[in-house]
Amino acid sequence: xxxxxxxxxxxxxxxxxxxxxxxxxxxxxxxxxxxxxxxxxxxxxxxxxxxxxxxxxxxxxxxxxxxxxxxxxxxxxxxxxxxxxxxxxxxxxxxxxxxxxxxxxxxxxxxxxxxxxxxxxxxxxxxxxxxxxxxxxxxxxxxxxxxxxxxxxxxxxxxxxxxxxxxxxxxxxxxxxxxxxxxxxxxxxxxxxxxxxxxxxxxxxxxxxxxxxxxxxxxxxxxxxxxxxxxxxxxxxxxxxxxxxxxxxxxxxxxxxxxxxxxxxxxxxxxxxxxxxxxxxxxxxxxxxxxxxxxxxxxxxxxxxxxxxxxxxxxxxxxxxxxxxxxxxxxxxxxxxxxxxxxxxxxxxxxxxxxxxxxxxxxxxxxxxxxxxxxxxxxxxxxxxxxxxxxxxxxxxxxxxxxxxxxxxxxxxxxxxxxxxxxxxxxxxxxxxxxxxxxxxxxxxxxxxxxxxxxxxxxxxxxxxxxxxxxxxxxxxxxxxxxxxxxxxxxxxxxxxxxxxxxxxxxxxxxxxxxxxx
Amino acid sequence: xxxxxxxxxxxxxxxxxxxxxxxxxxxxxxxxxxxxxxxxxxxxxxxxxxxxxxxxxxxxxxxxxxxxxxxxxxxxxxxxxxxxxxxxxxxxxxxxxxxxxxxxxxxxxxxxxxxxxxxxxxxxxxxxxxxxxxxxxxxxxxxxxxxxxxxxxxxxxxxxxxxxxxxxxxxxxxxxxxxxxxxxxxxxxxxxxxxxxxxxxxxxxxxxxxxxxxxxxxxxxxxxxxxxxxxxxxxxxxxxxxxxxxxxxxxxxxxxxxxxxxxxxxxxxxxxxxxxxxxxxxxxxxxxxxxxxxxxxxxxxxxxxxxxxxx
Numbered sequence: 156x157x158x159x160x161x162x163x164x165x166x167x168x169x170x171x172x173x174x175x176x177x178x179x180x181x182x183x184x185x186x187x188x189x190x191x192x193x194x195x196x197x198x199x200x201x202x203x204x205x206x207x208x209x210x211x212x213x214x215x216x217x218x219x220x221x222x223x224x225x226x227x228x229x230x231x232x233x234x235x236x237x238x239x240x241x242x243x244x245x246x247x248x249x250x251x252x253x254x255x256x257x258x259x260x261x262x263x264x265x266x267x268x269x270x271x272x273x274x275x276x277x278x279x280x281x282x283x284x285x286x287x288x289x290x291x292x293x294x295x296x297x298x299x300x301x302x303x304x305x306x307x308x309x310x311x312x313x314x315x316x317x318x319x320x321x322x323x324x325x326x327x328x329x330x331x332x333x334x335x336x337x338x339x340x341x342x343x344x345x346x347x348x349x350x351x352x353x354x355x356x357x358x359x360x361x362x363x364x365x366x367x368x369x370x371x372x373x374x375x376x377x378x379x380x381x382x383x384x385x386x387x388x389x390x391x392x393x394x395x396x397x398x399x400x401x402x403x404x405x406x407x408x409x410x411x412x413x414x415x416x417x418x419x420x421x422x423x424x425x426x427x428x429x430x431x432x433x434x435x436x437x438x439x440x441x442x443x444x445x446x447x448x449x450x451x452x453x454x455x456x457x458x459x460x461x462x463x464x465x466x467x468x469x470x471x472x473x474x475x476x477x478x479x480x481x482x483x484x485x486x487x488x489x490x491x492x493x494x495x496x497x498x499x500x501x502x503x504x505x506x507x508x509x510x511x512x513x514x515x516x517x518x519x520x521x522x523x524x525x526x527x528x529x530x531x532x533x534x535x536x537x538x539x540x541x542x543x544x545x546x547x548x549x550x551x552x553x554x555x556x557x558x559x560x561x562x563x564x565x566x567x568x569x570x571x572x573x574x575x576x577x578x579x580x581x582x583x584x585x586x587x588x589x590x591x592x593x594x595x596x597x598x599x600x601x602x603x604x605x606x607x608x609x610x611x612x613x614x615x616x617x618x619x620x621x622x623x624x625x626x627x628x629x630x631x632x633x634x635x636x637x638x639x640x641x642x643x644x645x646x647x648x649x650x651x652x653x654x655x656x657x658x659x660x661x662x663x664x665x666x667x668x669x670x671x672x673x
Numbered sequence: 674x675x676x677x678x679x680x681x682x683x684x685x686x687x688x689x690x691x692x693x694x695x696x697x698x699x700x701x702x703x704x705x706x707x708x709x710x711x712x713x714x715x716x717x718x719x720x721x722x723x724x725x726x727x728x729x730x731x732x733x734x735x736x737x738x739x740x741x742x743x744x745x746x747x748x749x750x751x752x753x754x755x756x757x758x759x760x761x762x763x764x765x766x767x768x769x770x771x772x773x774x775x776x777x778x779x780x781x782x783x784x785x786x787x788x789x790x791x792x793x794x795x796x797x798x799x800x801x802x803x804x805x806x807x808x809x810x811x812x813x814x815x816x817x818x819x820x821x822x823x824x825x826x827x828x829x830x831x832x833x834x835x836x837x838x839x840x841x842x843x844x845x846x847x848x849x850x851x852x853x854x855x856x857x858x859x860x861x862x863x864x865x866x867x868x869x870x871x872x873x874x875x876x877x878x879x880x881x882x883x884x885x886x887x888x889x890x891x892x893x894x895x896x897x898x899x900x901x902x903x904x905x906x907x908x909x910x911x912x913x914x915x916x917x918x919x920x921x922x923x924x925x926x927x928x929x930x931x932x933x934x935x936x937x938x939x940x941x942x943x944x945x946x947x948x949x950x951x952x953x954x955x956x957x958x959x960x961x962x963x964x965x966x967x968x969x970x971x972x973x974x975x976x977x978x979x980x981x982x983x984x
Binding site: 337423426427432437444522523527529532672 | 722725726727728729746747750751753755757759760761762763764765766767769770771772773774775777778779780783798799800801802804805815828
């Protein structure tokens with residue numbers, strides 16, 4: 156274990172900006188949610204009816220999980236934080252652990268460090284120690300924010316603890332994934348896939364098959380009942396899972412060589428396929444594996460959500476629920492609301508794919524690969540063009556794939572389902588354009604894409620909680636589009652967003668053709 | 674008089690407040706192997722990136738094949754091949770795939786190229802993935818891709834870093850073969866011996882400026898010859914002669930460096946003293962190189978400008 160503490164400090168130092176931004180955002184969200192609840196609901200009865208309304212809307216339950224005690228103020232205030240925002244906590248863990256394990260290993264930094272007096276398991280231990288510190292801070296600040304916002308002390312602390320544990324779960328998932336494959340990118344895909352699957356499993360469980368929610372740490376977060384009558388023993392589930400995953404990672408690490416995956420690398424083709432002859436073919440080849448993986452995932456996610464849609468109205472038996480179904484225009488419309496909700500999540504997911512394509516191109520510029528490509532017949536136009544083409548067309552294809560998945564699961568009204576996923580395309584293209592613009596200005600500024608996506612997710616909710624003017628929520632391009640199929644498609648916002656995307660893209664091209672490479 | 678393949682006059686490139694190139698001059702004639710020498714950070718790679726149109730210059734003029742490297746990028750790149758000093762490969766493509774890709778991107782059909790012969794010659798395993806190659810093997814991938822197809826100009830930026838001596842020799846053969854076929858080569862390096870063997874003319878740069886340029890013969894003319902002699906008895910006092918420096922006497926053995934004006938006198942003196950063996954060696958590029966770095970402003974052969982922006 157020698158060197159571990161030194162590596163831990165090194166890791167924390169590298170992470171300080173990312174962690175600070177993330178912590179600030181999450182803490183602010185907790186405080187805003189806690190503080191806003193008393194002003195939104197005048198008394199206990201109003202709170203209870205709001206909680207019941209959430210429970211009666213399967214789309215909301217699929218996103219945030221149910222409210223188990225409708226009389227609990229804390230549970231209502233923290234609906235979004237308990238599960239959905241916990242996904243961001245878990246993702247942070249994944250990002251940090253991958254950075255300090257497989258990314259360092261792939262770049263050769265681990266080799267440099269390992270030559271010093273550092274044990275074989277030190278990098279893994281250091282990564283887990285570093286994220287433990289990070290999530291201890293985040294959990295504690297989240298709890299303090301809740302208490303400051305006026306929520307119960309015990310519940311707040313337990314809630315903070317659930318974030319700590321979910322953050323560590325995401326971290327441990329990345330720790331295991333990092334032992335399996337030599338590529339940091341594949342590692343992110345595996346760990347991200349695990350987190351996504353656990354979230355999805357809970358969505359299915361919470362809306363139609365309750366026992367399934369007990370199989371996932373995100374389901375445990377709700378079932379911990381932090382705010383009312385806590386089930387302390389649920390914490391032990393996390394501990395068992397964490398110990399098992401970390402032990403698995405360490406065992407796998409002991410069985411493999413530095414820099415290698417579990418499976419020894421096999422020789423590949425000695426010559427290139429004739430197809431692989433231009434930037435576009437290269438870009439497709441580089442993202443082939445990722446495209447296949449994402450396609451399968453969104454298809455599966457869509458099929459699951461489609462399959463549970465027809466069942467949800469049957470589950471709603473309460474008076475308020477029947478009232479809401481009537482208001483929505485019958486059970487058919489309730490199903491459409493759920494499908495529209497699935498489509499809006501899919502829109503965010505496919506945007507993340509597109510951003511990762513642009514990020515890859517930006518990284519290739521930073522590490523000198525773009526210089527190689529551009530010193531041949533490939534031009535800047537073909538490089539930028541093929542990156543944008545794969546990002547945008549890939550995102551549209553994935554939207555379609557998720558729609559196909561829903562259609563397969565739902566097997567009725569296929570046309571509106573397919574329309575629902577494509578309706579969000581203009582907003583997806585705007586975020587892609589922002590990401591490309593960032594890259595076109597400076598190879599490290601592709602991060603603008605992630606910022607734009609993050610803001611799109613939180614802007615509306617933060618504006619609502621803090622009572623900010625409505626245009627703040629309007630920052631999100633997604634907020635301007637109709638929720639097809641529960642609402643009718645609106646042409647004007649779609650056209651305006653498309654024009655914005657084209658304009659931003661044009662500025663990006665003007666910048667990219669003029670600047671230095673590398 | 675043909676136009677030079679590469680012509681750079683008073684090139685300036687700044688990164689923020691840092692002047693990476695400060696009025697650089699460089700001229701590479703058709704069919705010439707031109708050594709481009711300088712210590713780390715002198716601006717060699719920056720110059721090459723400007724020539725490739727990857728960086729936009731802030732002043733001065735540069736042309737490749739008489740074309741503007743920034744504007745006519747596609748036309749220029751179709752005629753050249755480039756090997757960077759620090760080769761990064763796509764981690765999940767095999768070496769063979771990368772070589773073929775780079776050739777195809779240049780418009781060369783890999784099957785009609787010298788690829789297979791070069792893979793054999795450089796002893797590269799083309800079935801390994803990019804991430805599995807060592808530094809030297811990554812370099813080989815880039816070199817094979819550059820040498821396999823026809824090119825009018827080879828731009829090689831410290832191309833032998835990481836290669837073992839055997840591979841360095843093969844690299845030298847490849848450069849000589851291409852040069853024999855009329856290919857122009859711009860060879861940047863800080864390894865002097867490889868340039869000395871291959872280059873006809875050299876440009877030495879320092880802090881973004883050319884401090885020396887000319888043929889090796891021209892440069893040698895400026896510098897001193899090392900003369901060593903074995904004598905039957907204690908040697909005469911050579912240090913009194915004109916243009917003789919660094920005289921070292923070790924018993925009956927004497928060694929000194931002599932400028933062009935002193936050679937005849939030294940040889941005469943040694944002959945009169947009854948020398949039994951005399952060796953003379955031309956100054957190695959190493960000495961030229963170190964001298965150019967140490968002093969910076971010593972005799973300039975082909976008029977490197979003293980101010981940065983005149984072009």
